[in-house]
Amino acid sequence: MRDRIGSGEFQKLIWGLLKGEHIDLDSQDYTHLEEGFDDFQNTFRSLGFSLIHELGSGYFYLQRSKVADSNEKRQANQISTLFFITIQVLQDKETNKTAIDLPYLLNNNGFPLEHLLSKRTLPNHLSRVFNGIGIKSDEEMIAVLTRMQTMKLAEKISDNGTWRFRRGIARLEQLARSYAGDVGGEEE
Amino acid sequence: MSRNATFLSILLENEELLASIAQESEHRVSLSNLKERISQFNPELSSDQIEKRADKLIKSEPFPIIQEIFQDGDVVLHEKITELFLWLSNQLYIVHDKIIETLVETINLASEDIRQEINSENKFNTHLISIKMDEMFRSLSQLRNISEQNKRAIATQTQNLRDKNVDYEYRKLTAGIIEDHLEPLRMMINDDSFIVQVIDNAETTLGIIRGNSTVSEELKSKSMRLSKDMARTSTKTREDHLSAFKSIQPFLDVFLKKQTDLVVGSQKALNLMNEFGVKHLNIPSRITLLKGTRSNNIFSDSAFKKWFIRVNKSTEVLELKPISVEQATSYVPSIPVSRLSERISQQSEVEDLLLFIMEKYPKHGLRPCLKAMVDCMVKINNFNQLEFGQITPYSRGKDYLEVASIGYAR
Numbered sequence: 237m238r239d240r241i242g243s244g245e246f247q248k249l250i251w252g253l254l255k256g257e258h259i260d261l262d263s264q265d266y267t268h269l270e271e272g273f274d275d276f277q278n279t280f281r282s283l284g285f286s287l288i289h290e291l292g293s294g295y296f297y298l299q300r301s302k303v304a305d306s307n308e309k310r311q312a313n314q315i316s317t318l319f320f321i322t323i324q325v326l327q328d329k330e331t332n333k334t335a336i337d338l339p340y341l342l343n344n345n346g347f348p349l350e351h352l353l354s355k356r357t358l359p360n361h362l363s364r365v366f367n368g369i370g371i372k373s374d375e376e377m378i379a380v381l382t383r384m385q386t387m388k389l390a391e392k393i394s395d396n397g398t399w400r401f402r403r404g405i406a407r408l409e410q411l412a413r414s415y416a417g418d419v420g421g422e423e424e
Numbered sequence: 425m426s427r428n429a430t431f432l433s434i435l436l437e438n439e440e441l442l443a444s445i446a447q448e449s450e451h452r453v454s455l456s457n458l459k460e461r462i463s464q465f466n467p468e469l470s471s472d473q474i475e476k477r478a479d480k481l482i483k484s485e486p487f488p489i490i491q492e493i494f495q496d497g498d499v500v501l502h503e504k505i506t507e508l509f510l511w512l513s514n515q516l517y518i519v520h521d522k523i524i525e526t527l528v529e530t531i532n533l534a535s536e537d538i539r540q541e542i543n544s545e546n547k548f549n550t551h552l553i554s555i556k557m558d559e560m561f562r563s564l565s566q567l568r569n570i571s572e573q574n575k576r577a578i579a580t581q582t583q584n585l586r587d588k589n590v591d592y593e594y595r596k597l598t599a600g601i602i603e604d605h606l607e608p609l610r611m612m613i614n615d616d617s618f619i620v621q622v623i624d625n626a627e628t629t630l631g632i633i634r635g636n637s638t639v640s641e642e643l644k645s646k647s648m649r650l651s652k653d654m655a656r657t658s659t660k661t662r663e664d665h666l667s668a669f670k671s672i673q674p675f676l677d678v679f680l681k682k683q684t685d686l687v688v689g690s691q692k693a694l695n696l697m698n699e700f701g702v703k704h705l706n707i708p709s710r711i712t713l714l715k716g717t718r719s720n721n722i723f724s725d726s727a728f729k730k731w732f733i734r735v736n737k738s739t740e741v742l743e744l745k746p747i748s749v750e751q752a753t754s755y756v757p758s759i760p761v762s763r764l765s766e767r768i769s770q771q772s773e774v775e776d777l778l779l780f781i782m783e784k785y786p787k788h789g790l791r792p793c794l795k796a797m798v799d800c801m802v803k804i805n806n807f808n809q810l811e812f813g814q815i816t817p818y819s820r821g822k823d824y825l826e827v828a829s830i831g832y833a834r
Contacts, residue, residue, distance in 0.1 A: 309708040316707045317697065323690035328678060337684045361588065365694055369702055409686055411711050415696070416689035 237272030241279055250279070253287070253298045256387040258404025260295035263388075269296045293338075293406035310370065314380050315389070317369050318353070319408040321362050325352045328359075338409050341401045349390075350397025353377050432593035434484050435505070438477075439600070441465050442489070442501060451501035458490065458499050512601050517577040519570045521608035524661075527563045527570070528622050531654075534559045535626035542632055550643055553633070557643075557650050560626065564650075564657040571657075571664040574609070578602075578668035585675040599679035606669065606676075613666045623658045627651055756787055759796040765803035774832040777801075778818055790823035797830070809833060 240246065249265045259265050269276055273289065280287045285298045326347065327336050334340060354374050355363055371377050381399060384390040389404045435442070441461055445453055453461070455478070462474050469477065481490040482499070490499045534556040541548045541556075581602055585595050611617050633639050633647045683691075696704055764781065774780045777800070781793045788796075801810065813829035 312708045312711055313702045313705075316693075316705075316711065317702065320690040320693050320697075323687055324694065327683070327687045330677075335684050336687050338686070359588075361698075362694075365697060368697070407711055411707070412689040412693060413685045414689065414710060415693040415705075416685040 237275040238278075241272070241275055246276075250276075252388075253280070253296070254283075254285070256298070258295050258297045258388045258402065258407070260388065260403035262402070266294070266296070290406060293403055295403040295406070297404060297407070311383065314369050314371060315384055316408060316411060317365060318371070318377070318380050318384075319405070320412060321358075321365060322347075322349065322353065323412060324362060325358070338406055341405060341409065342403065344400060346391075346393050346398045346400030348397055349381060349399040350374070350378060431484055431486065431489075432591065432597055434480060434489060436593060436596055436600075438462075438465075438481060438489070442505060445490075445501045446506065451503075451506075452493075452498050454498050455492070509601070512598060516581060516598075516602060516605060517573070518581075518602070518605045518609075519574055519577075520605070521611075524567065524570060524609070524612070525618070527567050528619055530563045531560050531626055532622045534563075535622070535629045539629045539632065542629075542636065550640060554643060554646065557646055560650055561653060564653050567657050567661055571661040575664040575668045578606075578672050582672045582675055585672070585679070596679045599676050602672070603676055603680055606672075609665055610669065613662050613669065617662070619658055619661060623654045626654060630654075759785055759788060759792060761796055761799040761803060764796060765800040768800055768832055769804055769834070771832065772834050776813070776816070776829045777832055778827075778830065782818070782820065790818060790820040790825055793820070794825070801830070804832070 241250075246265075246268060249259070249268065252265075253259065259269055269287070269289070273287070277287045280298060285300050287296060288299050289296050323336060326340075329352070330336065351357060353366075354377070355366075356374075358366070366372070366377065371380060381390060381392070385392060385399075387404065388402055389408070390399050390401050392398070393400050444461060444465075445451055445458075458481075459474050459478055462477050463469065466474075466477070478490075482488050482492055487502060487504060489502055489505055491502050492499055538553050538556045541553055581598070584590065585599060585602075587595075612619055614620075630647045630651050634644045639647075693705055759781070764784070768774055768777065768780070778793060778797050781796050781800075782788075782790075785793060785796075809832055811831040811833055813831060815826055816829040818825045818827070
């Protein structure tokens, strides 16, 4: 596998990971990463990255130990906040007793996110949160979704603004759950 | 979070625990029993967290939810807690299902009495039947009023639950109480509810009256009016409650349906963002996302290839060469250019700089001596003090060189 990596056979895959893509089970490259994990890991370690394999959720991604720059922080904040707001909106929309969890999010039929997260339909208090992190128009909201698509966290599946989440979204799901245990101002 | 919201959230957090204490005699348990109960209802809590939870209940503001009785170490549920729930229930203005049941039971009893009277072997008392029918009219009228009142009250509560200005905790607490009130009322809207059954039975009784030739036309007419009234009331009561439930249910679900950690976490994150700003969440440290357009993440294809070659070379197994002690060479330190250039500049004249250096450092090779000469020339940094001579041969060991001699004159 090391020779194949060296010969440039997986350049597209490596480029994708370096650009922030999450390679999940649906991708053909998943098997390559799985089989040559050690060689890929060595390759990325030399570049200052760590290849993370979320075995249970079925996806790979790169993590960098270096502190993010302000631009990257802003982008991480925007993507995470958009995700939190999506969860809120889906919870409010869901009238039956369906639990909003990871399997629910990974539904292949997706969600009309462009409609649900539009300034026209979003409740005022959530719209204000969007404004606070620099998403001030529907175009900017779609740009964040598109960025998530580049990272293979989400995917647009129809022209009417329906998007589906991909396995990599488990990272954001874990992030959101991490706050559930944090009790603001309390020590429990 | 405001003090009231904190207080209500403590109440919500410990709802089951408080309900279990409320069932005890005098609403009283020992302190150790309180902690045991906290542990039972929250198995995920550590002993330290259980202590804190108990402490939070005892020290809650504006008044302690659980009061300590210092004489015997017991704790008691504060009387205001039960009052609070009662007050909140009264604020709903939703007529209790027991009252509706009582009215329906009144209709049922009147209907039974009428049937008993008609079936009696003696001549039946039409006056008594008329009185019982009036009782049924009254109950039906009350039922319609209650139905109207509940419809309005539930609509008001729906608005209250939608009101974002009201604390989330307060709305959640109210939603729980509304749900408790509505649950028995849901029985009414079913096709086989007790109202439908009672009305069907009463209708049969009234049919018997109308079919009896000995009954006066006046009573038959009254029976007809009562039948229509019953059908109208049954339909209205069920439809009013059905439409009211439909309007409130989505809002109740928001507060009452089981929320996953994902939903709770997202809510908390957004609340924290609202209160302290997004930086407070420190998201990038929790989730590092790579950004493709960042310059130091971009490698050209050629750079990448070179890097691969380097990595592959570095990972090659090194062939260890044996070290021969016989080939040991003595260590030769490098020529100190600063000191040497100083020495040269102290001389009034040096005819041949390279020869001068070679004589000073006999153990150094020709190449280091030549390099030292150039370094010294740079160090002296005065071209006018240099004099170029004839081509001269220099040799040391196997090295041989023929260059113009360079002299120095101050």
